Amino acid sequence: MKTIQFSHRIEQVGPSQTLAITHKAKKMKQEGHDVISFGAGEPDLDTPEFIKNAAIDALKKGMTKYSPTSGLPDFKKAIIEKFEKDNGLKYSSDEIIVSNGAKHSLFNAFQVLLNEGDQVLIPSPYWLSYPEMVRLSGGEPVFIETNESDRFKIKPKDLENKISSRAKVLVINSPSNPTGVIYDRSELEEISRIAVKHGLFVISDEIYEKLIYDGKKHVSIASLNTEIKNVTLTVNGMSKAYSMTGWRLGYLAGPREIVEKMDNFQSHATSNPNTFAQYGAVEALLKGGEEIAKMRDVFETRRNLMARELDKISKCSYVCPDGAFYFFVNISKTGMDGARFAEKLLEKQVVAVVPGDVFGSARHIRLSFATSEQNIMKGISRIADFLK
Numbered sequence: 411m412k413t414i415q416f417s418h419r420i421e422q423v424g425p426s427q428t429l430a431i432t433h434k435a436k437k438m439k440q441e442g443h444d445v446i447s448f449g450a451g452e453p454d455l456d457t458p459e460f461i462k463n464a465a466i467d468a469l470k471k472g473m474t475k476y477s478p479t480s481g482l483p484d485f486k487k488a489i490i491e492k493f494e495k496d497n498g499l500k501y502s503s504d505e506i507i508v509s510n511g512a513k514h515s516l517f518n519a520f521q522v523l524l525n526e527g528d529q530v531l532i533p534s535p536y537w538l539s540y541p542e543m544v545r546l547s548g549g550e551p552v553f554i555e556t557n558e559s560d561r562f563k564i565k566p567k568d569l570e571n572k573i574s575s576r577a578k579v580l581v582i583n584s585p586s587n588p589t590g591v592i593y594d595r596s597e598l599e600e601i602s603r604i605a606v607k608h609g610l611f612v613i614s615d616e617i618y619e620k621l622i623y624d625g626k627k628h629v630s631i632a633s634l635n636t637e638i639k640n641v642t643l644t645v646n647g648m649s650k651a652y653s654m655t656g657w658r659l660g661y662l663a664g665p666r667e668i669v670e671k672m673d674n675f676q677s678h679a680t681s682n683p684n685t686f687a688q689y690g691a692v693e694a695l696l697k698g699g700e701e702i703a704k705m706r707d708v709f710e711t712r713r714n715l716m717a718r719e720l721d722k723i724s725k726c727s728y729v730c731p732d733g734a735f736y737f738f739v740n741i742s743k744t745g746m747d748g749a750r751f752a753e754k755l756l757e758k759q760v761v762a763v764v765p766g767d768v769f770g771s772a773r774h775i776r777l778s779f780a781t782s783e784q785n786i787m788k789g790i791s792r793i794a795d796f797l798k
């Protein structure tokens with residue numbers, strides 16, 4: 411067969427390793443292995459019933475046609491109310507665009523902002539799709555290294571040192587995947603001062619906003635002042651807070667001119683996100699407060715349990731996550747790197763974890779606590795046995 415000449419863009423990226431590991435663990439389970447998977451990037455809880463019912467009603471009423479590319483007016487209205495209530499941010503309808511998941515919102519934002527060679531500053535460890543999306547958009551990822559002693563947060567001077575004349579966008583992800591840490595108001599103020607001074611756009615990925623523990627509070631960087639709001643794209647979505655990963659609904663708020671270009675782009679690439687799913691999302695945003703709080707409590711209990719169990723393993727250390735549902739565990743004392751650790755652990759103890767390499771650190775593995783307490787007990791005890 412003739413060798414296929416693929417595009418340079420696609421030759422630069424590989425498959426998503428987190429999805430690959432989740433699929434591998436699922437397959438092993440189907441084959442009868444007693445797999446414990448800490449690979450999940452999604453809540454294991456079901457979508458609340460009232461949200462499903464709203465989508466079913468819409469479906470039955472015939473809401474099965476194309477709808478406005480940038481989102482249903484009712485959904486945008488609910489998003490505007492959410493931003494005002496939760497984040498102290500005021501947006502109008504033409505400053506909001508709904509997409510097929512936060513991933514899609516982020517991808518579209520990079521597509522409209524980046525030209526060949528533009529640099530995007532990404533704190534490392536990072537969510538694995540950021541650099542790939544940047545590359546697919548012609549940009550160049552530039553990583554800002556962080557470490558455990560700073561709770562994996564960027565220091566202002568490290569950020570400034572990385573800003574070249576080609577730097578265009580800074581990505582902030584709080585709470586973070588994979589580390590679970592959150593930036594507080596004063597840290598965000600420092601970052602925003604630097605971003606404004608150097609004319610950077612900020613993409614603030616707040617998808618884990620609702621999963622924050624110990625009574626801590628989420629701060630949206632765009633809410634700090636008008637100057638930073640004018641250059642910030644705030645990304646959020648239904649996946650994590652409402653357990654709606656498969657519904658594929660995310661949204662972005664930002665300057666009108668950018669949102670308009672994203673609308674143009676999306677109108678040719680995918681058109682509107684699923685129409686009847688958006689009716690379910692309206693209910694979720696308007697009436698989901700209690701359900702979200704319940705799910706958050708479940709995750710906080712699991713986080714505490716996983717911390718307690720990990721504390722029993724001397725070769726593992728971690729920075730306790732403030733939010734999201736991951737532990738980014740340092741396994742360098744085991745003498746293995748993340749990839750080898752993950753491979754051997756799956757082989758010997760049938761426990762699936764994600765190697766830290768894919769998030770920018772070979773010294774770590776990522777464990778998701780989006781799984782039952784029973785699985786957490788069993789899985790961590792198997793890791794302890796593995797290291798004996």
Ligand SMILES: Cc1ncc(COP(=O)(O)O)c(C=O)c1O
Nearest residue numbers: 451511512513537587647649660
């Ligand atoms: C940091 C981060 N941003 C965005 C996403 C994508 O979310 P969605 O399901 O809305 O596309 C994820 C999903 O894993 C994530 O971890």
